[in-house]
Amino acid sequence: MTQVVWHITMSLDGFITGPDDSMEWAFKYPGPNRLADEVMESTGAILAGRRWYDVASARYSGRQGIYGGAWEGPVFVLTHRPPEAPTDPGITFLTGGLAEAVATAGQAAGGKNLEIFGAGVAAQCLDAGLIDEIVVHLAPVLLGDGVRLYGVAGERRQVELERTDLAESGEGGLTSMRFRVTRG
């Protein structure tokens, strides 16, 4: 059965990007990372938001940069303002509602999992009860600024989780955790 998996790298102080949407801090911890590999191999489709698209296409090779090019499959971006001249045929823009987007992308996953990128779409999915699992790679750094994992304080509600897996990658590097959403 298709599971909806939010897959994210985060600083110890809870940022998923640094200042100015920078991601270089997240790329400097050497692998291999068993949990990241497991998520990639079980992913049939990816759903992201417009902010992910803007940053990824401007700086990180867009669709080709996902998992360093090691993953193939359909990528969907949910946005009310699709680009006028999309340049990447591997990306489909969805302009409808959230539940519809998750259903469309989930069907495209062909029995594998649907992976959610970024913070905005993921937080909306959590609020709507649409996320089954969260896989977080916690980087050993305090960033002090950037985009928060789970939005602005007071905007969101409490979500209970259960840690179902734990792995470390690299000497002193990432701490990788898999959680199941149990209530929220």
Added chain:
Amino acid sequence: MTQVVWHITMSLDGFITGPDDSMEWAFKYPGPNRLADEVMESTGAILAGRRWYDVASARYSGRQGIYGGAWEGPVFVLTHRPPEAPTDPGITFLTGGLAEAVATAGQAAGGKNLEIFGAGVAAQCLDAGLIDEIVVHLAPVLLGDGVRLYGVAGERRQVELERTDLAESGEGGLTSMRFRVTRG
């Protein structure tokens, strides 16, 4: 040599208290916790801020509530406004500067470590280069609101860490990490 160790429990979304300074969410994950025990056994003194004092004394038995009463030693609270009628003889209020407070509390640790509680004093200590290690127990919950681990976005700067230990406590529960501050 006395190490200055920031010891904290945090939600996955980076809060060290829930809304209204609540801490009940942090107490419900069963032990034992090897890293928490190691920190407690190596701690000679504790330094906290006024917010910790107010919350701990109002709700969690103050000095007696620390480690459920299992730890004995001097506790210092750094504040510009000490209480007029302190009721807990186990707590010493310091009203001077930050470095002086860390030196005073560090000497009182008698060769063991100085442990920092709470977020405000710890963030100031990090900014001043006074923290050697951070031990974080990451709880499997998204709180959505509360006091941040490392302050308001944009207030702080980047601090590089190295993870030196990793432990899990309880089935599906806390993920405990020890970090050394390497640059910041």
